[in-house]
Amino acid sequence: MEALIPVINKLQDVFNTVGTDSIQLPQIVVIGTQSSGKSSVLESLVGRDFLPRGTGIVTRRPLVLQLVHVNSEEKKRPSEDEEHAHVEEWGKFLHTKNKIYTDFDEIRQEIENETDRVTGTNKGIIDDAIHLKIYSPKVLNLTLVDLPGITKVPVGDQPPDIEVQIREMCLKYIANPNSIILAVTSANTDMATSEALKFAKEVDPDGRRTLAVITKLDLMDAGTDAHDVLMGRVIPVKLGIIGVVNRSQMDINKRKPIEEAIKDEAAFMQRKYPSLASRNGTSHLARTLNRLLMHHIRDCLPDLKTRINVMASQFQQLLNSFGEPVDDKGTTLLQIITKFAAQYCNTIEGTARNIETTELCGGARICYIFHETFGRTLDSIEPLGGLSQLDILTAIRNATGPRPALFVPEVSFELLVKKQIRRLEEPSLRCVELVHEEMQRIINHCGTQELLRFPRLHDRTVEVVTNLLRKRLPVTNSMVENIVQIELAYVNTKHPDFADASLVSALVNSKEELRKQQRNRSVGPGDHGFHSVQAAENKPAKQEVAVGKSMLENLWVSPATPISRKLSPREQRDCEVIERLIKSYFLIVRKNIQDSVPKAIMHFLVNFVKDNLQSELVSQLYKTDFFSDLLQESDQIGTRRKEAAEMLKALQKAGHIISEIRETHVW
Template sequence: MVGDQPKDIEVQIKDLIVKHISNPNSIILAVTAANTDMATSEALKVAREVDPDGRRTLAVVTKLDLMDAGTDAMDVLMGRVIPVKLGLIGVVNRSQLDINNKKTVADAIRDEYAFLQKKYPSLANRNGTKYLARTLNRLLMHHIRDCLPELKTRINVLAAQYQSLLSSYGEPVEDQSSTLLQLITKFAAEYCHTIEGTAKYIETTELCGGARICYIFHETFGRTLESVDPLGGLTTIDVLTAIRNATGPRPALFVPEVSFELLVKRQVKRLEDPSLRCVELVHEEMQRIIQHCSNYSTQELLRFPKLHDAIVEVVTSLLRKRLPVTNEMVHNLVAIELAYINTKHPDFADACGLMNNNIEEQRRNRMRELPSSVPREKVTEHTQLFHCAFDLLNCYKDCFFTAPSEDFYILQQRYKPYAAGGGPQGDQDGGTGNWRGMLKKGDEGMGGDRSMLQTSNPASPQRGHAVNLLDVPVPVSRKLSSREQRDCEVIERLIKSYFLIVRKNIQDSVPKAVMHFLVNHVKDSLQSELVGQLYKAGLLDDLLTESEDMAQRRNEAADMLKGLNTISHVCSMNHKQLMNMYLWNGRSDTNSLQMVGN
């Protein structure tokens, strides 16, 4: 440390030098004294750190006239000691005595040339200050020619970046009313364009705006509805219970329609939750569009954080007000389907027709299986009635017997021939000439069986005897009779067929309702809502208040852009113009040499 210099002056100087010579576009001028050891030269050491191959280094050897007697710098000047690619030049500068005596530069160059001719005659033309100036002129011109295209490209890119940055900061606000209306209009337009898919900035990493709404309608909502099982949560016992509850105290010969309507409403009601979830997903996406427009489409809103927050609040409030209206409409769509079960729907009528054809085909198959001894006219007259009686018998055995017993099998065998289409002898009717005689004959034959039922011990259900139903809990699951199973299958098929019709209607009508009551309504009323809420004289000063550092960043960007434009103009000159501006023009004065060094 010398005088008032800081303690780390050496480190500061080295850092400053390294900062400049580390630039790959710079030429390194490594100056070292001839009367010192070249191996320990600090200038050459620093140059090797950033330019190990010596491609950008030009070595200058000074104080050739101060070397010890009997020594010379021939090996150094021949390039045998210092490996550099741009060359090595020796010079003789003015001494301090010469400067004190006011020796001119021209005289110093003349004396230098005389010294070189005397000491190094073979190398005199390739050394000296004048040769150094010409060499630097040539190197710098070639270097500029090589680096200029890349420099132009970098400058243009930086200028474009700063121009865009300055545009995002905007000009200082002069007309507050016009600026506020312009920002509101642009935000509303960008919001609508994002929904319609015509926005300037389109996301490439994820679905956004209208595309995501479309995905919600046709992928998320559609697949969710398709995953709803028409008979989900509905067991066969539930169907059978509904059928029996719909008949009341009277056993029914046909499946009651009320049971179908009750069960199908229960299944259709399950479509309401997915529909409301669809509305919620669209509402969330409409909320996300606000942030998308703020970040990408209208960056000048970042200048005015209070205006940005106010716009977000207005749009959020508008979406919040439309959400209950849309939910109510979706709820009504499901309620409409529940209000009237249209069994005359063409698709449902076709399904019923196919089912009736299937039942009729099963009946024909049973008739084909009748014994050939049974007359067909008897079958035509009595088959359906005896089928009904036999089915009722199968149904009652589940009510009056805890398990199949001998009593049941006796009754079943006695009525089985009639259930097949005739009497025990095929065409006999028990002496009455009609089916009532057969039933009467059957009743007389059951006298012993009824007495058996009345005298059975209710405490012995495991032996197959009848018990009091009031003392036995209703079974949760059991094997269904053929008629019960057939009735349940009919109801389940009808429920499934009608459920698919309603699901198709809901899948079509819910997206339409969401678009009308939520999406389109927000698009149409967004700008008027923003203007009505924000375009007020008392709010102008507050809403258009810039952030604290915005003005400073704008000024910095403007200064940088101005400097880049100046550099770009300089780079557009030809090589000769650049040389005339920055290079030594042949005058041997200190200012020219200083310009060359810079």
């Protein structure tokens, strides 16, 4: 069991080198109000004067104090300091490395100097601990943390929120489940209002790891004593309540030795509390703390081992993710380029290892653009959209010249249908733009850890891919424009899906005749008129009209924008014929473009980039003169790798220290 506290001290030393709070080691945290006697308790445990004294907040930084017991016959190694080779008590600070302090007044002065160096002289506090080791044959192995005294009101040039700062600092340390809370309260105050016990209860409501220390027993009012308090009848604390008698301010000023003060304390206890003398006093407190800390370490050790092993595994993975220092730059560069190109292509193909689950990306997004965005946009373009009856009638009249036409002129149809087909060009070019943007965005999904490790290589890779996409954009746009121009170049009225003009004309004439008959027929009550019209419509005069009706039944369209005057029957019929022909042919062209544009984009943009990406990256980047510049690691990655390596080394060393503890030492 005695070996456990030195082990924790070794672990503390290991983790101090990397400055981590990730591992919460077992330790004793001392809290109390200002002037409650915290410093005197700590000095009594050490047996030497070494802490700063004064008014107000004297302790302005946490002090992590490791007491290391050495046998009285032990000597420091001469190699450390020949001048003080026979000194039995000495101290060492973490921030002064291997410097040895044999004068405890110098230790006090160094604590003050180091405090002022970090916190300044305005009585403010800071959570940056000072680490001090004291070696002595008079101490028991202990690890204690001394915190600033709890205060309520800022004094002098103290910060206005000093109370909140101290509270947060205290709670941070005592909230550590592996800590023992040493709550110091003076006997001449009301225990029920003890700030130290109040803080302790917030994080340890059951009191399982709280030990109360009652100071200044000799300063209680005449006629009163602390018998009930020391017996736990006022405030029950599971780890116990221990009373001590500190040196008075006069004793401190006169430099009364602590050994004499402890003897006087024992005499006072025998005189004032004879039945409780063996259970109180500084010596009993030291032994109790040593015993509690050892048992606490024993209980915490299994979880501590697990925590260290888990963190070592995590930091090993983190270190691996940063990669090893580059030896063969050419091979490394080629591997990164190849991996990036493969990941880019896999993202398009949908075979990437890490598939996005929050949004569409890569090939899936391109598919959505083709069949949802582009497809819906084309479907929303009406065949006669933006075309009025006046436009149609004007086109018909312009195509006939000075002579009235016997039939609907074909030129007017071509003129109008081409005007409608041109409306398909803009959404087609927009489709190219959307696919280009998505292929640019894919670059961000392919930022491998190796590539991010080298910021200049990452920037150059993005630049090369962006330039390749930019070069393919005009070619693809030109092809899409040509697809539309091809449709405009030749209006194929013999297309198998196009309605025959003569059939359309006959069908329109048939409808016109039916409307005339309807106007001349008187319609009786009920639905007879409707049924008679239906019968007439279903009995055309010509067999060709019956065939044409079945072909053209999907060509009925809403009337175009009407003109201000009423059209003649002939004009109405001609407009209707042109409208139906435009719709028939427009639907054919729209279907062709909806099929051809995605194919053109895939061939001229997507597949071309996929097939030529790696060769383009190699030709632009794989040059000997660029190796050093491209593979220059970012400062952030280098710093993080160094920190991760140091932390991993500390964890491995900590694991080795714990593994040396045999079960016999623990139990």
